[in-house]
Amino acid sequence: MSARLRVCALYPELMNIYADRGNITVLRARCEWRGIGFELASASLRDPLDQDAHDLLYLGGGQDRDQIAVAEDMADTKRSALHAAADRGAVVLAVCGGYQLLGHSYQLGEQSLPGVGLVDLHTVREPGPRLIGNCAIEADLGQGPRVIAGFENHGGRTYLGSGERPLGRVLSGHGNNDRDGQEGVRRGNVIGTYLHGPLLPKNVWLADRLIELALGIELDPLPGDGPEDAAHAAAKRAAGVA
Numbered sequence: 001m002s003a004r005l006r007v008c009a010l011y012p013e014l015m016n017i018y019a020d021r022g023n024i025t026v027l028r029a030r031c032e033w034r035g036i037g038f039e040l041a042s043a044s045l046r047d048p049l050d051q052d053a054h055d056l057l058y059l060g061g062g063q064d065r066d067q068i069a070v071a072e073d074m075a076d077t078k079r080s081a082l083h084a085a086a087d088r089g090a091v092v093l094a095v096c097g098g099y100q101l102l103g104h105s106y107q108l109g110e111q112s113l114p115g116v117g118l119v120d121l122h123t124v125r126e127p128g129p130r131l132i133g134n135c136a137i138e139a140d141l142g143q144g145p146r147v148i149a150g151f152e153n154h155g156g157r158t159y160l161g162s163g164e165r166p167l168g169r170v171l172s173g174h175g176n177n178d179r180d181g182q183e184g185v186r187r188g189n190v191i192g193t194y195l196h197g198p199l200l201p202k203n204v205w206l207a208d209r210l211i212e213l214a215l216g217i218e219l220d221p222l223p224g225d226g227p228e229d230a231a232h233a234a235a236k237r238a239a240g241v242a
């Protein structure tokens with residue numbers, strides 16, 4: 001197979017709590033084990049972003065203070081390239097702090113951090129406990145309903161606009177705001193979620209699906225892939241949905 005996945009990690013040194021770089025590692029492994037080429041670029045503060053150069057753009061989780069540095073820069077220097085990339089079908093995967101910056105704004109007390117407006121949502125740091133714990137959702141990325149399991153830890157509560165669809169429905173845990181049973185967002189190939197784990201090592205099927213969506217191909221399972229891998233089963237068990 002001569003396909004090649006071109007990945008861009010956005011702000012990898014700032015937006016990478018909970019070892020979210022493991023998501024990139026899984027994408028690389030799942031590609032290389034199939035003979036699919038894998039290229040990794042990065043774009044951080046003040047770097048330009050080439051709207052045509054990447055098939056999958058990744059933004060990980062971050063502490064509030066890192067998000068403050070990233071939000072302005074991303075809105076100023078990367079917003080239009082991100083929109084153009086999303087419009088031509090590139091996958092944009094954003095986790096937790098990154099997810100919060102996909103929408104219109106993240107309200108932190110008096111401060112309102114700008115988002116890039118790829119999706120219609122906003123996030124508010126409301127009074128109340130952080131939403132922490134194992135979480136499982138049911139999501140359908142075109143293959144029928146599947147479980148995504150991971151770990152969430154966020155102070156922000158996210159609210160989707162009325163025309164926006166969540167990534168999945170909460171089976172266990174808090175999800176976007178602990179109220180409406182929704183978790184994450186999906187608009188075309190733009191996906192946001194609160195689930196760390198990291199996300200893709202715990203949900204390898206999702207890594208494969210993202211590669212398919214990014215490249216417009218169908219993948220066969222790898223030798224050794226069973227009906228369910230051990231990490232996914234363990235993540236589901238931890239969330240109480242096994």
Ligand code: GLN
Pocket residue numbers: 017060061062063064067095096097098153154155156157
């Ligand atoms: N700083 C954000 C919050 O607390 C996101 C945290 C994270 O990425 N885990 O809501």
